[in-house]
Amino acid sequence: MTTPTDLPATLPSLPDDPFDAGVLTDPYPFHRRLRDAGPLALLPRHNLHAMGRFDEVKAALGDWATFVSGRGAGLADFARDKPWRPPSLLLEADPPAHTAVRSAMNGVLAPREIRALRAGFTQVAEEIAQHLVERGAFDAVRDLAEVYPLRVFPDAVGLPATGRENLLPYGSLAFNAFGPDNELRRAALASAAPVQDWILASCQRDALAPGGFGARIWAAADRGDITHEQAPMLVRSLLSAGVDTTVHGLANTMYALASHPGQWELLHEQPRLAAFAFDEALRWESPVQTFFRTTARDAPVAGAVIPAGSKVLLFLGSANRDPRRWGADADQFDVRRRAAGHVAFGMGIHQCVGQPLARLEAELVLAALARRVRRVELAGTPVPRLNNTLKGWASVPVRVEPA
Numbered sequence: 244m245t246t247p248t249d250l251p252a253t254l255p256s257l258p259d260d261p262f263d264a265g266v267l268t269d270p271y272p273f274h275r276r277l278r279d280a281g282p283l284a285l286l287p288r289h290n291l292h293a294m295g296r297f298d299e300v301k302a303a304l305g306d307w308a309t310f311v312s313g314r315g316a317g318l319a320d321f322a323r324d325k326p327w328r329p330p331s332l333l334l335e336a337d338p339p340a341h342t343a344v345r346s347a348m349n350g351v352l353a354p355r356e357i358r359a360l361r362a363g364f365t366q367v368a369e370e371i372a373q374h375l376v377e378r379g380a381f382d383a384v385r386d387l388a389e390v391y392p393l394r395v396f397p398d399a400v401g402l403p404a405t406g407r408e409n410l411l412p413y414g415s416l417a418f419n420a421f422g423p424d425n426e427l428r429r430a431a432l433a434s435a436a437p438v439q440d441w442i443l444a445s446c447q448r449d450a451l452a453p454g455g456f457g458a459r460i461w462a463a464a465d466r467g468d469i470t471h472e473q474a475p476m477l478v479r480s481l482l483s484a485g486v487d488t489t490v491h492g493l494a495n496t497m498y499a500l501a502s503h504p505g506q507w508e509l510l511h512e513q514p515r516l517a518a519f520a521f522d523e524a525l526r527w528e529s530p531v532q533t534f535f536r537t538t539a540r541d542a543p544v545a546g547a548v549i550p551a552g553s554k555v556l557l558f559l560g561s562a563n564r565d566p567r568r569w570g571a572d573a574d575q576f577d578v579r580r581r582a583a584g585h586v587a588f589g590m591g592i593h594q595c596v597g598q599p600l601a602r603l604e605a606e607l608v609l610a611a612l613a614r615r616v617r618r619v620e621l622a623g624t625p626v627p628r629l630n631n632t633l634k635g636w637a638s639v640p641v642r643v644e645p646a
């Protein structure tokens with residue numbers, strides 16, 4: 244028996260806790276060490292295998308039969324640990340059960356359903372942009388990123404008018420809950436009960452206005468595409484994954500642009516770059532930084548084997564800055580880059596089903612601002628917002644110069 248001499252006898256191991264406040268605030272130095280340690284590493288702190296390079300992260304996301312989601316997309320292993328809520332029928336499911344459910348949701352959120360929202364969403368985007376430019380200085384998180392999605396998304400779903408203030412806390416809870424039993428997760432779960440009650444009630448048929456995404460999910464149940472028991476759970480998926488993600492995506496895009504005024508100038512000269520600027524921002528500072536999978540069988544990765552039944556942490560945000568994929572300037576924010584192909588929305592059968600909606604929101608509000616604003620700059624120190632999964636900002640003060 245010979246062992247290849249170019250392979251390490253044991254996997255590289257990093258002592259870091261990727262969920263500690265320091266790494267969550269600035270994950271990029273840790274990402275570099277993780278990628279440079281090898282294609283596969285151990286994080287003994289949480290008994291995890293981890294991947295931070297683009298090729299391996301993408302391959303694992305694509306291999307749903309080996310890297311399963313049904314045992315949870317967070318640290319908890321549903322084969323052993325009780326989930327904090329009934330598992331998602333989309334995110335935390337595998338084929339064959341996942342297939343019909345996903346197909347129904349593809350229909351509900353199909354590009355042509357999304358296109359029908361364009362005119363109404365544009366009007367709100369223009370109104371908000373106009374108002375912000377008149378103010379001259381504003382907070383790109385509190386006054387923009389948290390405002391626009393909440394003006395358009397709940398109406399598109401058909402949610403009740405009262406209680407919408409629960410949407411952001413619920414998203415924050417769902418994404419914190421993927422992490423380990425740390426302070427962030429405990430604090431989120433401690434105040435969850437009233438928020439969860441409102442969410443559950445809002446997923447029921449009689450709570451949802453006709454014509455919205457919620458009603459369309461119930462209509463799919465009436466047609467027999469999904470069951471009536473599945474319908475409220477799928478509305479819940481919209482409410483879990485549809486708000487905080489777009490808020491963080493917009494906030495991160497505004498942070499990227501405000502901290503790179505030359506990039507804003509390019510966008511102002513060519514507002515049709517808005518969609519590309521958003522993709523590049525998703526790559527450069529991915530709102531969803533990580534997802535877990537569980538190995539359903541021994542999984543060969545880069546000459547090593549992850550044993551069956553292991554929790555594997557996939558660093559999407561690190562894959563999106565891997566110089567092996569993006570070049571030596573991977574850490575640079577450049578709206579002219581071809582950022583398509585990033586894994587900020589995931590990849591494969593679980594790739595974000597709400598992506599067309601997220602893209603529409605971002606494109607419209609960024610273009611509305613880009614046309615009206617010649618120059619953007621930071622007007623104060625941005626304040627990070629910590630979450631076990633989401634990377635983003637609590638505050639990004641900016642000053643804008645009208646065109």
Ligand code: OVV
Nearest residue numbers: 331333334417480483484
């Ligand atoms: C937090 C989150 C992300 C993605 C999907 C879901 C939740 C879901 O509930 O399906």
